[in-house]
Amino acid sequence: MVLTRLVRVQLVVFAVLAVLSTAVVAQNYLGLSDALGIGRYRIRAEFTDAQGLFAGAPVTFRGVQVGKITGLELRATDAVATLDLETRTRIPQASRAEIRAVSAIGETYLDLVPERSTEPWLAEGEVIPISRTAGLSSSAVLLESANRLLATLPAERVNEVLGELNTAFAGSGHNLQILLGAASLLVHDASANVDPTRRLLAGLPQALNTQRQVAPQLRSGIAALSGVTGQLEASDPDIRRILDEGTPFVEQVLGLEHQLKPFLPILLGNLVSTGQVVRTYLPGLEQVLVLAPAEVAALQSVLVPYAGRGQAGVVLTLNINDPPICREGYEQPGDVYCKVAANDPRVVRGARNTPCLNAPPRRAATPAQCVDPKEPAWQRLLLK
Secondary structure (H helix, E strand, C coil): CCCCHHHHHHHHHHHHHHHHHHHHHHHHCCCHHHHHCCCEEEEEEEECCCCCCCCCCEEEECCEEEEEEEEEEECCCCEEEEEEEECCCCCECCEEEEEEECCCCCCEEEEEEECCCCCCECCCCCEECHHHEECCCCHHHHHHHHHHHHHCCCHHHHHHHHHHHHHHHCCCHHHHHHHHHHHHHHHHHHHHCHHHHHHHHHHHHHHHHHHHHCHHHHHHHHHHHHHHHHHHHHCHHHHHHHHHHHHHHHHHHHHHHHHHCCCHHHHHHHHHHHHHHHHHCHHHHHHHHHHHHHHHHHHHHHHHHHHHHCCCCCCCCCCCCCCCCCCCECCCHHHCCECCCCCCCCCCCCHHHCECCCCCCCECCCHHHHCCCCCCHHHHHHCC
16 A cells, blocks of 8 residues: 555654653653653651651652652661652752641651751752651640640630630631631741741840840839729729710810801911010010019018008108109100110110010110111011
């Protein structure tokens, strides 16, 4: 039979596809590369107790399966497990081999826990010694310890706690699921940041020593806080009464604010000018407030002791023309002061020598006289 060119090409393509398919099936389903040792290397781990391990048990590294156990060997004093690992995963030589269980009644697996994340790496034929391996923790020991712990607790208290837990978590399954999912992400991030976490833990002693040094201040603060909370507890009825009666008060304040709303902005706007004047004459107001108590006290010392007799305890001394009297000025009611030169000895404490608050070196009888005509107009208007 003569095969045409097209048929020969089709047969070649079919043969190539058949070979590729067979290779894929052999690799993915039959584990041909694993059986031939391609891309694999073997190490051994020594255990004093290999309870729970079995041939074919998975081997994990940081939560990811990187191989399996291909054999177990019992020796006189220990047991040796042969681990078949992937060469693409670099595992630090300083790693511990720990037997763990998926659950209390589940299958076991071997977990490789790195003590550091740097080289050298595990290679073909190396052995993890007994000093860096750990057997499976017995669930019976765990349950016995838990039982002893519960036996030391009062039964009624345990029932009360369980009842409260049931009340707290009833109907919160969805929220707990979200919490566990977030915790899983947290653990994943923590596993990816082992070195920063170790540096953080290495720096903790310094921070804890600082806290120990300030322990007296912390105790004092906590004691003071205890006093505050105790006073709040004692004043609880008063606080509740204030909160209950505070609503009418707030309503009245809001009503007053609503009534004053049309006029209050205008009043505050007008007070701006008043405030500017008060700020200018603030030293004078301060002097009045300082001297007023002394003057009142002096008047009381003169009048109070003689109040019953209608007298005053005043000592008068006759003084004639020393210093000379002033006859200049006094023309109008607004000009009732001595109008002489500032250095004239007559009435030196008169109005003409009053310090100008807006210009301290100057002295004048009225604010208008304190203003220099060359000064800005706004300052002259302020003193009118």
